[in-house]
Amino acid sequence: MSSTLQETQGRKGRPITDNDAQDITRIEELSYDLRIFEVMSREVFTLAPNQTIRDGLELLRIKRISGAPVVENGDLVGVISTEDLMRALTQNDLKSPIRTYMSANVISVKSYEPVVKALETFARTNVGRLPVTNEHDQLVGMITKGDITRGVLVAIRKDYQEEEIRRYRVRHLFEDITSDRTSLILRYHIKPRDFINGGQASSHIKRAMLRLGASAQLARQCGIAVYEAEMNLIIHTTNGGILRVQIEPHRILMQTTDDGPGIPDVNKALQPGWSTAPQEARNMGFGAGMGLVNIKSCVDKMEIFSGAGKGTRLMMEIHLRPEEKFSAAEGTEEPGI
Amino acid sequence: MTLQEIITKLDLKVLTTPQDFSAITPRGGYASDLLSCVMAGAQPDNVWVTLQAHMNVVAVASLREVSVVIITEGAQPEADVITRANEQGVILLSTSAPSYEIIGRLWEMGIQ
Amino acid sequence: MPLRLRHNNRKQVNYMKLSEIIKHVQGTVLNPEVQTDAEIIGGCGADLMSDVLAVVKPEAVLLTGLCNLQVVRTAEMADVRAIVFLRGKQPMPEMVELATQKGIPLISSQRGMFECCGRLYCSGLRSFETNMNGSHE
Structure with missing residues (x-):
């Protein structure tokens, strides 16, 4: 039955776009639900x-x-x-x-x-x-x-409205709450050498950003920056560390902290291609010495505080352009309900 | 297709000591950034396309008798890497273009 | 003609259907439940994920010899449209599951990086990486 639906759509001469495909899958689901x-x-x-x-x-x-x-x-x-x-x-x-x-x-x-x-x-x-x-x-x-x-059309419309309402609510989070300084803090414990779950925190962060109404580009920038930072915690730290993202209406602060082993020469670590990553990390496609370079190109401001035998704190900041601000009323769309 | 023609057409920068590149005719190409794959799969006289620029690249190239390495995306090897390449007879070339494009253009020229 | 023109913000963009890319690399789709009719704007061949994160643009197909969970994560973060695993590498079930969940088609090809990139390039799929000296075609 699934193929019948797809074929009929395809034969109408219009190529199936991503959106159509999503709908088709949902229609298939609905015909069972x-x-x-x-x-x-x-x-x-x-x-x-x-x-x-x-x-x-x-x-x-x-x-x-x-x-x-x-x-x-x-x-x-x-x-x-x-x-x-x-x-x-x-x-x-x-x-x-x-x-x-x-x-x-x-x-x-x-x-x-x-x-x-x-x-x-x-x-x-x-x-x-x-x-x-x-x-x-x-x-x-x-x-x-x-x-x-x-029946299917009604159900799809209901789905759509529910999703819209959810997005609308999240999007207006910052507007609905009045305070002198509102921020949403996401915190993740990252375990050392946990290559299997590596990237999960970043995935959650990226999704949260999109839910909050961030543009695809902004979510991607944040995603890449925190992903590299998360992998650094996994690859290099003795005891893992904390990945913390603070979302404010006009900026995003991302930070990792760990308790060692520390970076003896921070300037050297910032050079493209410089790496101390073990073979395990290289086998995973990381540890090519590009992590910090990547992060730097994704954020507006990056600072590292470290030293041999000390912990490391990596701070990243993205300033939101006026149209990207989470509280910008003119930038937010009203849901179609 | 001689190496000289490839260098000219792709506008490659020669990092190691220049020599008579028109006397060299590469046979086929190989692309990977994973040294273990290159160890396993590259054939002698292949052109190896990679964005890796560290010392192990020279070691692997010389072990596999890959005489030409094109380093992509503007990755810059350290001076001692170039010295070692000269010693081992490995030609290092570089470009700012990405691997995908360099491979595509080599394929287009018949290096397959 | 494998290549079509798509109007995107009044700029013409070359793209290739993923289904055509699959044919060119003689690939097998590993998660058929994800639709493979996506429009791919360019290709990126790399084995180092940091490199992918640094240079790949959204809506590209990633060709890679690396086969682990981080490849899928990287694709998710960098908005890569589809992944082709080269030299017959078979991803683990948890990779397929994650990719399906994120809507990323996984394709396995017996061919190597050189041949796949070469064939796709010659079929008209251009590079979709930021040229490191800034001059991107």
């Missing part, structure tokens, strides 16, 4: 088996539908379609009961089944509408492809 009872029509026009063909024709004409379930004592006993009625018409048999021409072999779906089940049934049987029954086989609704499309 959504239950039939959530999207089906509950207003069902039924016929009784002893009503006449003429009654059937009238119902289909007035309600502009192409078929109706036949119900006896609440139980679904058959369906009658335009085709069946046409058959009766050609026999000039308008007075016969519906029972004579209906199909008793009813294809139906259960209300608690996922929507994808209905889609599969549509594809397999070529019918346009399916009766929906509950666990006691009683008719509770009808479902068409149109119902599914509508």
Whole structure:
């Protein structure tokens, strides 16, 4: 079913963009998440088996539908379609009961089944509408492809609004709180030689920045700077260290502190290509002596305080341009709700 | 394609002592920044493209009989690296262009 | 024509579909659940992650001989669109999982760095690294 959806999108001539692809995946997810009872029509026009063909024709004409379930004592006993009625018409048999021409072999779906089940049934049987029954086989609704499309669209819209509201709230964090100086502090303990989890803190920081409404470029700059700093703690420190990010409306302060072994010659450490990294770090693609150089190019201000046998403190600062400020009201978008 | 033509076309800077580059014809190329991969995969007379510029590059190149190394992205080897390269007969060339571009242009010239 | 023009802020940008890149490197997609129809603006071949972080621009494909979790992290941080692991390197399941979570397609190619970069360059995918002397094409 997933491939069917993708292909139909692709064939319309428009290349699938990232956004489309996200939507497709979400639609696929929704077709499993959504239950039939959530999207089906509950207003069902039924016929009784002893009503006449003429009654059937009238119902289909007035309600502009192409078929109706036949119900006896609440139980679904058959369906009658335009085709069946046409058959009766050609026999000039308008007075016969519906029972004579209906199909008793009813294809139906259960209300608690996922929507994808209905889609599969549509594809397999070529019918346009399916009766929906509950666990006691009683008719509770009808479902068409149109119902599914509508249901999915409503669900997507709900998703979208929830995400927007969440973003909106976070984005306005700094505006909603009044203080002389508001800052959001993120703190992470980084363990030495933990190459497996290396970068996780930076990943969280980058995501937090994006949530706060930072531009992709700003989030990337911060991400790269803290990632290099995080890897430095992992590669070089004796006992690991602390990575701390302080987000303020107009600047971002990033800092790592550790308790050793310290950098004997800070100026040398700042030279591109200079490195004391062990082979393990080099095998990971780090330790090429570019870390501090990279950080420097990502931030507006960088300072290192260290010495042999002492701890190291690396301070990085990014000043936000007026349009990037987290509290800039003119820069923040209103959510579309 | 001689090394002289490659140097001219790619506008490479010669770091080691100049010699008659038109007498050298590299056979194929290899690109990696991981010395262990180069140790395992580079063929003699390959041109090796890397952004590494430290002493071990010369050691690996000479071990694998790779006679030409193009150091990319403007990485600058220390003077003692160049001295060692001269001693070991390894030609060091440099460019500010990234590895991807240098490899692409070598491939375009038929160094494959 | 593998290369198309895309209008981006009134500037024309060359790009190649990731699916075409996969063909050129004869690659296998390791996490097919991530869509591979992304538009890639350029290539970057490197094995040192600090180098990638320093020079790669967003929306590039990274070709690398290195195969560990930090490659995926680096791609995440630097907004790399897709990763091609060279010489048949197979990433560990946790790498595939992380990449899938971050929406980064992972591709494995039997070919080496030289051949992949060479072929992609000749098919029109340009370098997408900041030239260190500042003059970027």
